Amino acid sequence: MNILQNIFADHYEEMLYILHPRQSVIENVDKMISCGDPSYGGALFGCPVCGNLKYVASRCHSRFCPTCGNSYSMIRATTMSFKIIACQHRHLVFTIAEELRPFFLKNRSLLNCLFAAVRSVILRMFQKFSKSDPVTPGFICVLHTFGRDLKWNPHIHCLLSEGGISEHLFWRSVSHFHYKYLRDSFQTVLLSLLHKTLGNSFKKTKASVYSQHKNGFYVYAKPNKCNPSSVIKYIGRYLGRPVIATSRIDDYDDDFVTFHYNRHEDNLLVIETLPVLDFISRLIQHIPEKHFKMIRYYGIYARHRPSDSKIRRAISRDKHKILLSFHKWRTSILSSFGYDPPKCSCGATMLFLELYHKHKRVPLDELYKKVMARSRACRSPSHI
Incomplete structure (x- = not known):
């Protein structure tokens, strides 16, 4: 979890009972907190050469995240x-x-x-x-x-x-x-x-x-x-x-949040510290x-x-000559961070193995068993 997810997860009930947020706020915050949680579904990839496995959790697709x-x-x-x-x-x-x-x-x-x-x-x-x-x-x-x-x-x-x-x-x-x-x-x-x-x-x-x-x-x-x-x-x-980008949040100690920004008038760096509920209130509005x-x-x-x-x-x-399709997860990560997610450490491209539905929670012990089973299948000569 990133620092913004930690802030909202730690003070979720306080937000509900003190700030009384709108329904659209509750929906977006719920999505953001669970973003990247492997138990909410994702995709499993396996390398056909060395047998390495990689599980990619589903994202929340919320603009608040x-x-x-x-x-x-x-x-x-x-x-x-x-x-x-x-x-x-x-x-x-x-x-x-x-x-x-x-x-x-x-x-x-x-x-x-x-x-x-x-x-x-x-x-x-x-x-x-x-x-x-x-x-x-x-x-x-x-x-x-x-x-x-x-x-x-x-x-x-x-x-x-x-x-x-x-x-x-x-x-x-x-x-x-x-x-x-x-x-x-x-x-x-x-x-x-x-x-x-x-x-x-x-x-x-x-x-x-x-x-x-x-x-x-x-x-x-x-x-x-x-x-x-x-x-x-x-x-x-x-x-x-x-x-706000997570890089602008400098410190969080469960009671206060410190963040920085460059003032628009003179581009002067400003560091501000707020009580956590005041910080949450500023964001959700x-x-x-x-x-x-x-x-x-x-x-x-x-x-x-x-x-x-x-x-x-x-x-x-x-028609701008854009070589990458940003609608695809793989090319989106490649263009943003400079690495190819399905690329295995051995140099081969991982294969898609299985998709876990995002609306159905997958128990972690059950997921572990499936991962081990897929690992053995990837290593078998027949699978390769």
């Missing part, structure tokens, strides 16, 4: 890289006022308003470039609810094409973005959506936010030369990554509701109706 979350990010980044068209892209970040954060924490359905506001602002901005022949860009939005200090800070990372397809199926490049328009319009659209959703009870907060943020909400949209050759790096960095989409595609990257197929045919795609 630091191991499986990284694998999820890699798979999604690879999948999305095939959607990216061959043009210049820009990385944008849409942030909100600190006064609004508690509303999104209390009512998580409001997070949909963040996506809707970003979509509306970008499409309107591109329509303003040419009213006679509107341009439709391609952009991918990823929701992040945490900052480097693990506190609640919902914001949107957006990967946007610097250009789009016109109604006459011509590609038009767009490299100049109006920063003030992005800030003001994002603030206006988001506050209007929140007012419409929450009703007049939000009216006072809305007026207060307008008076305190007269220049709009901060939107990072500076040119960053995010071309197709580097777009995978951008996607992999901001796409569905786990809340970022677990999304079940089936909530953290990644959304818009414009020419969105799924289209059959009538829109002419637009899809008009787009020339740059």
Whole structure:
């Protein structure tokens, strides 16, 4: 078990009876704690040459798990890289006022308003470039609810094409973005959506936010030369990554957890120590509701109706030459850590022998007997 699994396993009951977590939190924590437990199933491999055996436990496939979350990010980044068209892209970040954060924490359905506001602002901005022949860009939005200090800070990372397809199926490049328009319009659209959703009870907060943020909400949209050759790096960095990597957890003594991060403002190293339940509370607040989409595609990257197929045919795609399929466990480990899991110490490639179902617990003594039986079978000349 890694250090994060130990923290949650040691304080699981306290988390349930003191923090009263949501059902989606309980499900993800349960998966994360049992991730890599051999008694929950896995696969047995054997070497046909020397008879060595290797048992690989099943993983939990939860984005909250630091191991499986990284694998999820890699798979999604690879999948999305095939959607990216061959043009210049820009990385944008849409942030909100600190006064609004508690509303999104209390009512998580409001997070949909963040996506809707970003979509509306970008499409309107591109329509303003040419009213006679509107341009439709391609952009991918990823929701992040945490900052480097693990506190609640919902914001949107957006990967946007610097250009789009016109109604006459011509590609038009767009490299100049109006920063003030992005800030003001994002603030206006988001506050209007929140007012419409929450009703007049939000009216006072809305007026207060307008008076305190007269220049709009901060939107990072500076040119960053995010071309197709580097777009995978951008996607992999901001796409569905786990809340915290185990390498950032420095110490755990059953009562307190010490972790570090580099402050965003000046990149200064900050070391923070929290009571274990406060640390757990910071992490679990970022677990999304079940089936909530953290990644959304818009414009020419969105799924289209059959009538829109002419637009899809008009787009020339740059099929990145990715030699490894990240959807496969073997190549995923090989690309991440530089070693081939089924490779035996003798140099031969191990063969798959048996699969243990992940929903059926396998007693360890029974597993040991099967392993010994398989070992004798591997060593027999008839098996080789």
